[in-house]
Amino acid sequence: MAKVIVYFAHPGHNYSHVNRYMAQAARKIDDISFVDLYADYPRFDINVDVEQQRLRNHDVILFQFPLFWYSTPSLLKEWQDIVLEHGFAYGAGGDKLAGKTMMLAVTAAGPEEAYTSGGYQHHPLRDFLRPLEQTARLCDMRFSTPYALYAALKAPTTGEVEPHVDGYRRLLEAIRDDRYDWKAADSAEVLGYASLPIRKES
Amino acid sequence: MDGFLLLAFLFLIAGVVAVPLASRFGLGSVLGYLIAGIAISPILDWLHVDVVSIQHFAEFGVVMMLFLVGLELQPRMLWNMRNKLLGLGGLQVGITAGLVMAIAMALGQPWTIALAIGLVFSLSSTAIVLQTLNEKGLMKSGGGQSSFSVLLFQDIAVIPMLAFVPLLALPELQDLAAASHGAADEGHASMSLVDRVSGWQRALLTVGAIAAVVVGGSYLTRPIFRFIAVARLRELFTATALLLVIGIALLMVVVGLSPALGTFLAGVVLANSEYRHELESNIDPFKGLLLGVFFITVGAAIEFDLLFNNLGEILGLTVGLIVLKAAVLYVLSRIFRIEGADRWLFSLGLAQAGEFGFVLLSFTVASSVIPQGLAEHLMLVVALSMLLTPALFIIYEKWIARRFVSVQDKQADYIDETGQVIIAGHGRFGGIVNRILLAAGFKTVVLDYQSEQLESLRAFGIKVFFGDAMRPDLLHAAGIDEASMLVVAIDDKEGATELVRYVSSNYPHVYIVARAVDRHHVYELYSAGCRDIIRDTFDSSVRAGRSALEALGVHPYDAERQVRGFVLTDQEQMLSLASSYDPDVPVHENEEYVRRTREYLDRYAEVMKGNSAMFATRLDRGWMPPTLEDVEAESAQNSEED
Numbered sequence: 001m002a003k004v005i006v007y008f009a010h011p012g013h014n015y016s017h018v019n020r021y022m023a024q025a026a027r028k029i030d031d032i033s034f035v036d037l038y039a040d041y042p043r044f045d046i047n048v049d050v051e052q053q054r055l056r057n058h059d060v061i062l063f064q065f066p067l068f069w070y071s072t073p074s075l076l077k078e079w080q081d082i083v084l085e086h087g088f089a090y091g092a093g094g095d096k097l098a099g100k101t102m103m104l105a106v107t108a109a110g111p112e113e114a115y116t117s118g119g120y121q122h123h124p125l126r127d128f129l130r131p132l133e134q135t136a137r138l139c140d141m142r143f144s145t146p147y148a149l150y151a152a153l154k155a156p157t158t159g160e161v162e163p164h165v166d167g168y169r170r171l172l173e174a175i176r177d178d179r180y181d182w183k184a185a186d187s188a189e190v191l192g193y194a195s196l197p198i199r200k201e202s
Numbered sequence: 203m204d205g206f207l208l209l210a211f212l213f214l215i216a217g218v219v220a221v222p223l224a225s226r227f228g229l230g231s232v233l234g235y236l237i238a239g240i241a242i243s244p245i246l247d248w249l250h251v252d253v254v255s256i257q258h259f260a261e262f263g264v265v266m267m268l269f270l271v272g273l274e275l276q277p278r279m280l281w282n283m284r285n286k287l288l289g290l291g292g293l294q295v296g297i298t299a300g301l302v303m304a305i306a307m308a309l310g311q312p313w314t315i316a317l318a319i320g321l322v323f324s325l326s327s328t329a330i331v332l333q334t335l336n337e338k339g340l341m342k343s344g345g346g347q348s349s350f351s352v353l354l355f356q357d358i359a360v361i362p363m364l365a366f367v368p369l370l371a372l373p374e375l376q377d378l379a380a381a382s383h384g385a386a387d388e389g390h391a392s393m394s395l396v397d398r399v400s401g402w403q404r405a406l407l408t409v410g411a412i413a414a415v416v417v418g419g420s421y422l423t424r425p426i427f428r429f430i431a432v433a434r435l436r437e438l439f440t441a442t443a444l445l446l447v448i449g450i451a452l453l454m455v456v457v458g459l460s461p462a463l464g465t466f467l468a469g470v471v472l473a474n475s476e477y478r479h480e481l482e483s484n485i486d487p488f489k490g491l492l493l494g495v496f497f498i499t500v501g502a503a504i505e506f507d508l509l510f511n512n513l514g515e516i517l518g519l520t521v522g523l524i525v526l527k528a529a530v531l532y533v534l535s536r537i538f539r540i541e542g543a544d545r546w547l548f549s550l551g552l553a554q555a556g557e558f559g560f561v562l563l564s565f566t567v568a569s570s571v572i573p574q575g576l577a578e579h580l581m582l583v584v585a586l587s588m589l590l591t592p593a594l595f596i597i598y599e600k601w602i603a604r605r606f607v608s609v610q611d612k613q614a615d616y617i618d619e620t621g622q623v624i625i626a627g628h629g630r631f632g633g634i635v636n637r638i639l640l641a642a643g644f645k646t647v648v649l650d651y652q653s654e655q656l657e658s659l660r661a662f663g664i665k666v667f668f669g670d671a672m673r674p675d676l677l678h679a680a681g682i683d684e685a686s687m688l689v690v691a692i693d694d695k696e697g698a699t700e701l702v703r704y705v706s707s708n709y710p711h712v713y714i715v716a717r718a719v720d721r722h723h724v725y726e727l728y729s730a731g732c733r734d735i736i737r738d739t740f741d742s743s744v745r746a747g748r749s750a751l752e753a754l755g756v757h758p759y760d761a762e763r764q765v766r767g768f769v770l771t772d773q774e775q776m777l778s779l780a781s782s783y784d785p786d787v788p789v790h791e792n793e794e795y796v797r798r799t800r801e802y803l804d805r806y807a808e809v810m811k812g813n814s815a816m817f818a819t820r821l822d823r824g825w826m827p828p829t830l831e832d833v834e835a836e837s838a839q840n841s842e843e844d
Contacts, residue, residue, distance in 0.1 A: 043766075086828040091828055
């Protein structure tokens with residue numbers, strides 16, 4: 001069994017269309033850790049020691065957030081700034097995260113066609129997540145293909161909320177039970193609920 | 203005097219022994235009192251005690267109970283209940299009275315007597331049912347609410363019944379009564395003004411009395427209680443509350459109305475008042491004791507000779523009555539869509555005859571409607587049906603409620619009931635807490651005992667109740683049993699600690715947020731069981747410190763982090779010292795406490811000497827860049843790998 005921790009970051013969770021239901025689903029899954037970052041640190045005073053211990057205790061670190069201005073919500077950025085310390089996460093003696101896996105579960109407001117070189121976002125979604133990908137690499141972690149939902153604002157009208165939330169639950173359970181095919185996942189740029197490489201048996 | 207002491211002793215010991223025993227066997231307090239009454243009735247007989255007159259006295263407990271019922275009922279709630287009240291209650295009384303009358307006539311009674319019996323038996327026992335529902339926590343259920351509507355209608359219906367019964371008088375009985383007038387009279391008839399006045403004057407008096415209760419309740423209680431509050435004596439409040447209830451009852455008797463109706467009305471008028479909880483907690487013990495005495499007298503008044511000589515007849519009538527009433531209630535509950543377990547609670551709970559039945563019966567005898575002998579039989583039926591009520595509740599609990607448990611669990615999920623928050627103290631501290639909670643949509647009950655302030659708050663539409671939160675009975679009246687949180691914001695330091703200790707040990711489900719006056723008070727509150735303690739000047743001092751740092755030229759973000767570090771360090775230190783604090787050991791003799799304090803003092807000395815950063819290592823760490831040595835070591839490592 002892999003030890004999974006989900007870091008959920010959404011300052012406006014009450015107005016969320018998709019993330020709140022994903023968080024609700026994740027919270028209910030047994031034997032994984034779930035952290036609502038904005039609930040733990042409503043005043044932004046992140047406890048570095050506590051967070052570093054959490055990272056030590058888990059194998060798969062999954063960040064769940066909506067894409068805000070092509071990046072993470074600000075508290076998650078603050079978390080990266082102060083928790084991923086020199087000597088802990090990178091640099092001399094900074095090998096505490098080596099061999100672990102970082103994964104993202106993101107929602108994007110724009111439709112999939114917007115995230116192409118011809119679309120109005122001009123770049124594929126994966127490009128906007130490069131900073132996190134490189135962060136993982138610098139910490140000697142595996143960066144696994146993100147689980148994403150496009151057009152999240154319209155999801156309640158297109159009926160995509162339920163399958164996406166259900167896919168999220170299946171994904172987390174598969175990772176926990178070692179049924180997630182990390183290798184197969186690597187071949188995709190971005191994964192949706194229909195394309196999750198989940199095996200029946202571990 | 204000796205006789206009184208003996209009697210009081212008898213009643214009290216019977217109650218004190220029988221009620222806990224009955225509760226232990228799950229029978230409820232009412233049956234306990236009834237059994238106590240049966241147990242002491244031979245002694246009372248032997249002492250030639252006039253049980254009936256004690257019963258009349260104890261009936262005042264019913265009056266008090268209706269006052270308390272009124273206090274719980276805001277006028278708007280009463281208005282919302284109007285359909286159930288008139289529909290359910292009216293039909294129940296009408297149909298039951300009609301059926302009983304038909305049966306009585308079939309058994310050979312003349313229609314006047316049959317109708318009187320119908321009226322007597324249509325009533326249920328407010329005292330037993332309300333007491334039992336409250337004890338079992340069923341008052342808020344659908345069945346409880348419907349039962350309450352019917353009982354309320356019955357209690358109000360008693361008044362026109364009392365007016366109507368004399369019209370049924372039989373001439374031959376009247377002649378008999380003329381010879382021995384007053385013997386079985388209610389006693390208060392002699393005080394009544396209305397005997398001597400004409401019809402329109404009587405109507406005027408009635409309207410005037412009701413107006414006096416409504417207007418007086420609305421406009422006079424506040425100044426009276428303010429006047430009383432100046433003396434700051436608890437017993438004065440009790441005296442005033444009693445005065446209020448007794449005064450209204452007296453007024454009602456004088457104009458020939460039901461005292462129960464009058465006090466109920468007064469209760470409704472005062473339901474929105476800030477003195478509501480104060481009144482409730484003062485009257486409640488009297489009500490409980492008087493009702494206890496009332497039930498004991500019901501038990502003691504059972505005439506076993508008469509019962510055993512006519513056992514078959516009386517038992518048959520009682521069971522028949524209960525079955526008939528339950529059947530009527532069951533049909534009504536179907537019509538009014540009372541579902542599941544509630545339907546059975548409603549049908550079985552109200553199937554007995556009630557204490558107003560006694561009142562009405564003695565009144566019918568006095569008014570020459572029912573002959574004495576028949577009335578005695580009927581009294582037995584009423585008493586026996588009341589005696590059987592706890593058994594009906596036991597049947598409900600053991601057999602019926604259990605079968606519906608799963609259904610109720612399901613429903614509970616949908617009711618998102620936020621527990622109440624009780625705020626003790628509405629000064630500068632509690633007031634802000636209250637405003638924040640209200641703005642977020644939480645329900646609060648605020649208690650304060652500074653009368654002047656309360657009134658100014660009322661002017662702004664802020665609901666505050668008068669009362670000393672340190673009194674357990676008042677806390678109870680304010681709903682501590684159902685509350686989910688208590689905010690302690692009173693000025694009195696020791697009082698606050700006591701309150702925390704009392705609530706945390708008696709109501710462990712209640713989350714407590716307490717205001718501490720100083721550091722030492724924090725330790726006291728911590729050892730009293732509170733884990734969410736806010737020092738009242740701490741946050742403002744911290745902000746003042748931050749302002750000072752900023753004005754001295756410290757970069758605002760650095761100042762913010764300095765101050766945050768200070769808060770974190772201080773909280774950690776406070777928690778550590780609080781957990782080693784023992785209120786029974788002076789601090790200088792508490793080794794653990796001394797050791798920890800010294801540790802912190804040493805750390806502080808290091809800081810002063812410049813050997814260590816102030817606080818805030820936790821917050822500064824993330825922003826410290828790697829040192830030059832770190833960078834060199836890293837590039838060395840990287841070149842090795844290459």
